[in-house]
Structure formats: structure tokens, C-alpha cells
Amino acid sequence: xxxxxxxxxxxxxxxxxxxxxxxxxxxxxxxxxxxxxxxxxxxxxxxxxxxxxxxxxxxxxxxxxxxxxxxxxxxxxxxxxxxxxxxxxxxxxxxxxxxxxxxxxxxxxxxxxxxxxxxxxxxxxxx
Numbered sequence: 001x002x003x004x005x006x007x008x009x010x011x012x013x014x015x016x017x018x019x020x021x022x023x024x025x026x027x028x029x030x031x032x033x034x035x036x037x038x039x040x041x042x043x044x045x046x047x048x049x050x051x052x053x054x055x056x057x058x059x060x061x062x063x064x065x066x067x068x069x070x071x072x073x074x075x076x077x078x079x080x081x082x083x084x085x086x087x088x089x090x091x092x093x094x095x096x097x098x099x100x101x102x103x104x105x106x107x108x109x110x111x112x113x114x115x116x117x118x119x120x121x122x123x124x125x126x127x
Contacts, residue, residue, distance in 0.1 A: 006053075007019075007033060007053060007056055007057065008056065008057045010035040010037065010039060010041050011041070011063040012035070012039055012041045013035060013037055013039040013041070015035050015036060015037030015039060016035075016036045016037070017033050017034065017035055017036060017056060018033070018034060018036045019031050019032070019033060019034075019049055019052065020032050020033070020034045020042070022045045030045035030046060030047055031045065031046055031047075031048065031049045031051075031052045032044060032045045032046065032052050033052045033053065033055070033056035043055045043056045
């Protein structure tokens with residue numbers, strides 16, 4: 001398939017994707033996109049490579065949107081941190097416990113076991 005549309009990387013492992021032809025019956029061939037690393041990700045069968053590509057690439061775009069939203073939230077936390085802790089030098093990555101707890105509550109996160117606070121602290125401290 002030399003004129004195949006460009007495929008985005010696997011949304012799960014980041015590996016290369018490729019087309020696979022699927023025989024639906026003796027006269028019909030459909031196409032799907034699969035991850036070539038063996039992580040088992042793949043699209044449903046489609047009548048054309050173009051349809052399979054749209055399905056695969058739309059799925060990959062969702063991951064990109066989530067990454068962008070995560071970065072936006074990290075940036076917002078950074079701004080909030082600077083406003084809430086004016087006495088801490090700007091290059092300090094130390095995050096007060098009260099800030100982490102407040103961030104967890106403001107985000108509506110349940111933190112009974114302390115994992116949310118641990119993740120927030122790691123994100124804020126750049127770990």
C-alpha cells in the first residue's frame with residue numbers, strides 16, 4: 001500500500017502503526033490499523049484504509065488532547081503556587097503540605113490513602 005495515509009503512533013505505547021487487511025469473506029477485504037510493536041492495540045475493520053486511518057488517528061488525537069489538558073492544569077497549579085506561597089523563592093520546588101492537601105480538595109479528589117497528595121507533590125516538584 002504505497003499511497004496509504006499517514007498513521008499516528010499507537011495511543012497506548014507510542015509504537016508505529018501499520019495497516020492489516022482482513023478477509024471478511026472470500027470476496028471482501030477490509031482494513032484495520034494495528035500497533036506493530038505487539039501491544040495488541042488495533043482499530044475495528046473498515047472498508048478503506050482512509051476510514052481505518054480516521055478511526056485510528058482520532059483515537060490518537062484524544063490522547064494528545066489529554067496531554068495538553070494535563071499541561072494546562074500543571075501550569076495553573078504553578079501559577080497558584082506562586083500566588084499562595086509568595087515567601088518561597090521562585091526557584092524552590094518545595095511544596096507545603098497544606099498546598100497539596102488544598103489542591104486535592106479543590107480538584108475534588110478523594111485522598112484517603114495519600115496517593116493523590118503524593119502524585120500532586122511529585123508533579124509540582126517536577127519529579
